[in-house]
Amino acid sequence: xxxxxxxxxxLTALAFTGLAHAAGGAKHADGPEAGWPxxxxxxxxxxxxxxxxxxxxxxVCSSCHGMKLLSYRNLGEKGGPFYDPAYPNPNDNPFVxxxxxxxxxxxxxxxxxxxxxxxxxxxxxxxxxxxxxxAAARAANGGALPPDLSVITKARHGGASYVYNLLTGYPDFxxxxxxxxxxxxxxxxxxxxxxxxxxxxxxxxxxxxxxxLQPAGQYYNPYMPGDTRPNYGGDPRHAPPGGxxxxxxxxxxxxxxxxxGTEATISQMAYDVAQFLAWAGDPKMxxxxxxxxxxxxxxxxxxxxLWFSYKRIWRKVEH
Ligand code: HEC
Numbered sequence: 001x002x003x004x005x006x007x008x009x010x011l012t013a014l015a016f017t018g019l020a021h022a023a024g025g026a027k028h029a030d031g032p033e034a035g036w037p038x039x040x041x042x043x044x045x046x047x048x049x050x051x052x053x054x055x056x057x058x059x060v061c062s063s064c065h066g067m068k069l070l071s072y073r074n075l076g077e078k079g080g081p082f083y084d085p086a087y088p089n090p091n092d093n094p095f096v097x098x099x100x101x102x103x104x105x106x107x108x109x110x111x112x113x114x115x116x117x118x119x120x121x122x123x124x125x126x127x128x129x130x131x132x133x134x135a136a137a138r139a140a141n142g143g144a145l146p147p148d149l150s151v152i153t154k155a156r157h158g159g160a161s162y163v164y165n166l167l168t169g170y171p172d173f174x175x176x177x178x179x180x181x182x183x184x185x186x187x188x189x190x191x192x193x194x195x196x197x198x199x200x201x202x203x204x205x206x207x208x209x210x211x212x213l214q215p216a217g218q219y220y221n222p223y224m225p226g227d228t229r230p231n232y233g234g235d236p237r238h239a240p241p242g243g244x245x246x247x248x249x250x251x252x253x254x255x256x257x258x259x260x261g262t263e264a265t266i267s268q269m270a271y272d273v274a275q276f277l278a279w280a281g282d283p284k285m286x287x288x289x290x291x292x293x294x295x296x297x298x299x300x301x302x303x304x305x306l307w308f309s310y311k312r313i314w315r316k317v318e319h
Contacts, residue, residue, distance in 0.1 A: 027169070027201065027222040027241045031161025032271050038278060041293060044286055045279050050081040052258055053276025056269045058102075059256050061149065064141065064247075066129040069150035070280055072100035073123035079286045081279065091123045103128040142217040144246030153274070153281040158223075160278040165223045167270035169242075170249040171198050176214075192233075193220055195240055204241065210234035218244035 037046045054075065057067070075082045076090030087093035101120040105128045111117050121128060130146075131137035138145050153159040171193050179190045191214040195206040201222060211233040214220055220228070226243010229236040251266045258264055279285075 025241055026225040026243065027165070027204075029158030029162040029165040029223055031158075031164050031274075032267070036160060036275065036278070038275070038285065041289060043289070045079075045081075045275060047081055048260060048262075049272045049275045050279045052260070052262060052269075053272035053274070053279075054081055054099075055258065056251075056256055056273040057149070057276055060250055060269075061273065062128070063130055064137075064146040065149045066131070067127040067150045067280060068129060068148055070127045071123065072096060072103075072121055072125060072127065074280075074283060075099060076123065077283070079279075079283055081276070093123070096123050100125060142246055144217075146247065149277055149280070151281045153278045159281075160274040162223060163274040163277055164267075164270045166221055167249075167251055167273070168267050169200060169221050169223045170219065171200070173249075189216070190214075195232075195234075198240070201240060206240050207234045207238050210238070212240065215244060218246060219248045220244055 037043060037049075057065075073090040073096060074080055076087065076093040076096035077083060078088075080090070082093070082096055082099065083090070084093055084095065087096075090096050100123050103121040103125075104118050105121045105125055107117050107119050108125075109116075131140065134145055147155075153163060156162045158165070175194045175197050177192050177194065179192055181188050181190070193212045193214060195210045195212050198206065212220055212228060213231040213233070215231065220240075220242065221244070222240060222242035224243040224245045226245075227239075228242060228244075229239040231244075232239040251269050253266055254264050255266075255269060256264050262268060
């Protein structure tokens with residue numbers, strides 16, 4: 001009987017966590033409509049897209065996010081966005097050298113008088129970090145730490161699709177409304193989002209005339225894990241999925257200018273930078289898939305060969 005009661009209590013608790021999760025969960029990251037070219041056992045990164053993604057990272061994201069596991073030479077390695085077969089050693093690749101030199105870094109070794117000078121990066125250097133340390137990064141971002149993006153597609157459920165959906169999932173600027181009110185003689189500034197006009201939630205329809213109050217320095221995103229119920233103006237059971245994060249919308253149409261003529265729409269830039277981050281988190285994917293496929297073919301042929309030799313060797317033996 002006792003065991004039964006403990007079991008029942010456990011099941012009830014489980015059921016409740018399930019409910020809580022359903023109410024506070026984030027929207028599932030589906031990624032771009034057409035999927036990713038690097039999915040599947042023969043999938044490959046779209047090199048032009050990864051190149052454009054590097055540009056988006058450099059011109060937009062790198063002012064807040066570092067990628068300290070990457071060196072500039074990685075960009076020119078086999079499988080990398082700027083690989084050139086003429087330069088098997090990326091340290092010699094003039095284009096990679098030029099890309100590196102666009103970044104000023106603090107030299108990791110001191111000069112003759114013991115000072116750490118600023119100098120243009122070389123292919124051997126790690127990616128430039130936007131802040132000297134975490135405290136400086138927090139101070140510049142209202143207390144929130146912009147995570148290092150080297151392996152972000154491995155660190156978040158949904159990977160590249162999550163990054164893509166997060167960047168494109170913010171409500172349109174036209175839905176934000178700034179409200180100024182007086183509370184006990186103090187002026188209170190609030191931002192509310194008109195959820196009834198927010199059409200990026202798919203099947204989920206928030207109630208009419210429902211507002212979401214955005215906390216100061218925070219931004220609503222349906223893909224960010226969190227809980228919107230305390231900030232929702234309507235019935236908490238209909239609170240929209242997602243949560244708040246300290247990063248606001250970063251992309252606007254034409255935010256970067258692509259040299260290959262691709263139109264820099266928000267979804268194009270998000271697609272490119274997410275694919276670049278997928279490459280950064282798994283730069284050897286293509287080589288691994290090629291070896292894997294060759295191994296499977298080899299093992300298949302070996303299995304057929306073994307089967308026939310087995311038949312031949314044992315053909316005169318009763319078994
Ligand atoms: C103005 C600074 C700033 C810029 C520019 C910026 N971010 Fe962020 N980002 C942040 C901060 C701050 C956070 C932490 C938010 C938090 O934890 O509340 C963050 C968080 C993130 C996260 C993690 C969200 C999570 O699940 O925890 C991702 C992914 C991300 N940024 C991607 C990008 C990409 C890609 C770009 C470039 C297109 C970019 N960011 C540009 C400040 C910035």
